[in-house]
Amino acid sequence: MSRRRTTPRAIKLHRTYSVEEAARVLGVHKNSVRAWRAQGLRPIDDSRPVLFLGSELRVFLERRRAGRKRPCRPGTVYCFRCREPREPALGMVDWNPSTARRGNIMALCSVCETPMFRSVSRDQLAAVMPGIQVRIVEGPPRLDGKHFPSQNCDKPKDR
Ligand SMILES: [Zn+2]
Structure with missing residues (x-):
């Protein structure tokens, strides 16, 4: 491309x-x-x-x-449908590790509910998503819009 x-x-x-x-x-x-x-x-x-x-x-x-x-402010993820940074719906995001340190935030746009993704390392999570409940998701992504938000969110396991 x-x-x-x-x-x-x-x-x-x-x-x-x-x-x-x-x-x-x-x-x-x-x-x-x-x-x-x-x-x-x-x-x-x-x-x-x-x-x-x-x-x-x-x-x-x-x-x-x-x-x-324009970079995304802390607490926001770029929504490709809205074409601007949006806050995660319900103040919750999933974080899916790709390696021990690297991973991707997955959230739903608070405005249009489109899934949003942002590459964030584990160390950056707290700074990038202040005050946002982050669920560490091991394994393949589960966030597909149907099962979100889950009623049994775990707190981040590390730290
Ligand atoms: Zn949106």
């Missing part, structure tokens, strides 16, 4: 871009530009073909890029 970086600076502020032109200048697929509309990129007006003002396009992309870099 190739990861393309968009280059907002290639966009000239004072000209207008059709979907095709924006896609070509930015090196993305036309469908990406169409998807941006759904994410809040506004065209100049309702007429066809759809045209975007360069300044609007650039601001949208730079804001989007800044949003990607």
